[in-house]
Amino acid sequence: MNRREFLTVLAQLSIAGMLPGCAGVSRSKDLYQLPVYGQVRILHITDTHAQLLPVYFREPSANLGIGDAYGKLPHRVGKNLLDVLPNLRPAEVHALTCLDFDEAAERFGRMGGYAHLATLIARLRAESHGAMLLDGGDTWQGSATSLWSGGMDMVGASNLLGVDVMTGHWEFTYGEQQVRENLESFNGTFVAQNIVATEDALFDGVEVFDESSGRVFPPYVIKQVNGRRVAVVGQAFPYTPIANPGRFVPDWSFGIRETELASLVTEIRQTEHPDAVVLLSHNGMDVDLKLASRVAGIDFIVGGHTHDAVPVAVEVSNSGGITVVTNAGCNGKFVGVLDLEFNRWGLSGYRYQLLPVFANLLEPDPQLDRYIEEVRRPHRQVLDEELAVAETTLYRRGNFNGTFDQVICNGLIQELDAQIAFSPGFRWGSSVLPFEAITMEDLLGQTAITYAQTYVSEMTGAEIKFVMESVADNIFHENPYYQQGGDMLRTGGLRYECWPNEKAGNRIKAVRLRDGTAVNAAQTYKVAGWAAVNRQEEGRPVWEVVASYLRDKQTVVVNDLETPTLRGVSDNPGLT
């Protein structure tokens, strides 16, 4: 972060009123009391991952920024984040970092939950002159009940919450037909400028929003708020059929589609004369920042996907002026509040705050509370099963293995009798505190996807390295447009060195088995895994495999986290 950016951050903080605080959450009754500013309030949630109930969610201790992203937001973790945001209150420090996680989690309690979100959102609406609620997607996936209802439980919850506009990513893993059915029941508008029907599908007459562009969904919607017209353009996750199995969306093609977006924004400006243009994005923050520097005419990008909880807005210059980028975390932990002020010539100012959602501070909304209870009731017997007791904090988020991933990998190795285990680098999945029971609901919260089948396959050392290198390049490529936004592949049974600053093919070195034997390129190894993207596997779902492992273990201690030895990044502020 250079001096100018630092000053911008400071300016943002003073606007946001984050003055030095001494109180814990119990005494910060004014956390949600925002000064009234401007005429239009945009509320933004993203990547709730179907967490209807409040959760613990540990923020990462590794979120490396490579190349130009070095040391910049969102790539500062723990104390390195506090260095540029020195005035955060203790409750905010807990919400935004992994510092003293266990202790702080006990103190501040669970975060998010749709009934609590509803109360906060209702208040933020009531205290504004006019508001709308945007949802950046990854809403329909991440819990047992969402998986079993094909995402429909979340459509109901979103309607009760009053979501006005949304876009998507994991939504698409339910398949085209289920997406269409769910959207029939959705009260808001689903927008995406970057999903088009393939030429073959168009030829076969697949249903699209617009024949000439081939766009499957409306690319944007104009929302009238307090007499102002705000254009909300949708940007779905550009790499859905690559990061997730393409077979779920065979008729649709994605991509960043920067040129099309630029023309669309120009067209909207010319034909609709909106008072402001907002991109509701599921690009991931690094892609948002790059996009903001290259496409003119967008006033705000409110983003998600990479689960970055960034408490300040970042201003990016481009040929048309400035685009402001915000990202609002995940799992229902935050609500982004973007207040817009207009004068007679148009947009004249904004304020942004990322509000942490502390369940202890918010009365649950009775209607949503009842709804959530109804959604879960038929499944309670399965969900509430206590599989084992955690003696270590179990979490996932971070560039490399989290403790919950380690448990999954160890379970795969033991139950499927393998030497090595692979588990995907997802960024969702909440945390379990020490001495709490790990329930089936917790386990499904780490694994509930539509392609959770396990596999055991014979792979050569060369193939193993190829897979690891490919995934590493999807995170550490210096050009964000070539990243996919997940974290590094989780591995069990392997030791290796990771050199994030190297080029593709040179980041993974010294790969060894647990016992220290070098992994040989030509030799074959037995690898267990789940969530294969390119093949449809037949094995038992991963939650069954891991549940059986946990029932057997009864208590879980992770004292050998198999994270790689990192090289060349010891001074990186994305590491704590």
Next chain:
Amino acid sequence: MHRRALVKGLATLLSLGLLPLNLYARAVAAFTAEQAADVYRELFGSAAILPSDRIHIKAPEIAENGAVVPITVSTDLANTQSISVVIDENPNPLSGTFYLTEDSAPEFSLRVKMGRSSTIRALVRTADGVYMSGRQVKVTIGGCGG
């Protein structure tokens, strides 16, 4: 094969058929060359190849399917005679050459097969010389996502 691709393919064949025999032989050599430098030599002899920002390549940053990567090449350079598409890392880097008549618009869409990540190049021959632009397309396994 798709209708549009078929029509384009026919157009290419047609244009090849109209070429003198020695040029046809040269095209075969260009298509079977295994290095981009050899393709350039077969297509353009010793002509200098200059970088140009007036050649536009539309392609995904990351291919959804390496077996069929849709790309569109266009140029606003004047007096375009041909457009060639070269993929450095393919076993035979030359994907195609389109010869233009005076009246044709210099814009082609095609689908190319890519074995792995590579720079895709478009080379445009005009009455004034040979120009080139390139763009990186990644072919990768997926498997992770936020």
